Amino acid sequence: MIKQMVLGEIKQWVMVKVVQEAVKTVIAMLNPAGWIVKAIQYIYCFAMWLINNWQQIVLVITNLVQSIGQIAMGAVGAAANFIEKTLANFSFSSFWWCSTA
Secondary structure, three states: OHHHHHHHHHHHHHHHHHHHHHHHHHHHHHOHHHHHHHHHHHHHHHHHHHHHHHHHHHHHHHHHHHHHHHHHOOOHHHHHHHHHHHHHOOOOHHHHOOOOO
């Protein structure tokens, strides 16, 4: 019973936040100046994500290149596990949750 109440409140909060952000974005896009500001905010957010995750990005690329070598030698399973572990340690969430309000 308590679990259902808590989950219900969490779902409600998430839905309200998603709708609020969607409305803000749509209203901002109706005004050309608002669209330009949003575009600048998204570009800034992406640039900061690149700066903050640069070392991880280089590590992923390096590991992918090494995996290609493993695949060429026939070690497909080892390469798949290697790539999976590499991507599991990579943080994609910081960009998508960037606040542009």
